[in-house]
Amino acid sequence: MNRIVVGAHYGLKDWLVQRVTAVVMALYTLLMIVAVPTAAGGYDGWRALMSHGLIRFASFVFIVCLCYHAWVGVRDIWMDYVKPTAVRLILHALTLLALVGYAGWATQIIWRL
Amino acid sequence: MTEIIKRRPKYLNLVEIKLPLAGFASILHRVSGIGLFLMLPLLIWLLQLSLASAESFETLSAVVAHPLVKLILLGLLWAFLHHFCMGIRILLIDVQIGVEKEQARASAKAVLAVSLALTAVLGLKLLGAY
Numbered sequence A: 001m002n003r004i005v006v007g008a009h010y011g012l013k014d015w016l017v018q019r020v021t022a023v024v025m026a027l028y029t030l031l032m033i034v035a036v037p038t039a040a041g042g043y044d045g046w047r048a049l050m051s052h053g054l055i056r057f058a059s060f061v062f063i064v065c066l067c068y069h070a071w072v073g074v075r076d077i078w079m080d081y082v083k084p085t086a087v088r089l090i091l092h093a094l095t096l097l098a099l100v101g102y103a104g105w106a107t108q109i110i111w112r113l
Numbered sequence B: 001m002t003e004i005i006k007r008r009p010k011y012l013n014l015v016e017i018k019l020p021l022a023g024f025a026s027i028l029h030r031v032s033g034i035g036l037f038l039m040l041p042l043l044i045w046l047l048q049l050s051l052a053s054a055e056s057f058e059t060l061s062a063v064v065a066h067p068l069v070k071l072i073l074l075g076l077l078w079a080f081l082h083h084f085c086m087g088i089r090i091l092l093i094d095v096q097i098g099v100e101k102e103q104a105r106a107s108a109k110a111v112l113a114v115s116l117a118l119t120a121v122l123g124l125k126l127l128g129a130y
């Protein structure tokens, strides 16, 4: 048998995840386009904006969506171009670990405010 | 006959084939996505500088004043704008809006133009032109 190792459960679910996360990120972008100009200038204004409950909630959702979206997208790219299975699986693992770390790092920045 | 079959190119050389406009915009969607992904550590670091303290906020201004950082941010600005506009186009096509060949061509052109124009407008602001 000549099975190609790509992992399991990929397909429609990931296609949908990428769409849902894309819509959430687009909405967050619009929210920030509206919200940022309302903030007072300088550090204090920016900090006050980002520590507002609603914005903090939205930013957290955005961070999670971004990392999930990037995971699906980057993994697709590795699958398209990197043929040796071992190399590809290592790249998948590194991508996943990096994104989990980024999610924690970015969340910690906004949650501490 | 066999001669002809043998001489057929068996690869897609991206430099030699004439890529339709929509294909070009699609490749740039991929390029911009990977570019944003690779630069995430920089972006999160800048976010951290902007929020950690009043001093780090000052540091951020100094970091962003560096020409190399400005150049990278300009590239990322375009990447986000192109990825954003192209993403919206893909989502609309998914829900059957703008599927016709003519419309799809026009929207690909619009994505390329709008993201470049917005990059120019916002980029000049980033560079401190106004």
Ligand code: HEM
Residues within 6 Å of the ligand: A018, A019, A022, A023, A025, A026, A027, A029, A066, A069, A070, A072, A073, A074, A076, A077, B029, B030, B032, B033, B034, B036, B037, B040, B083, B084, B086, B087, B088, B090, B091
């Ligand atoms: C408002 C923000 C965004 C929107 C609307 C959006 C939209 C999309 C959509 C619809 C796709 C699917 C493309 C397809 O199936 O052909 C996609 C793919 C992708 N996105 Fe995003 N995206 C956004 C932000 C981001 C960010 C911030 C990143 C990076 C950190 C990113 C990285 C990627 C990657 C790597 C792909 C895979 C591209 C490919 O397979 O060619 N996206 N995006």
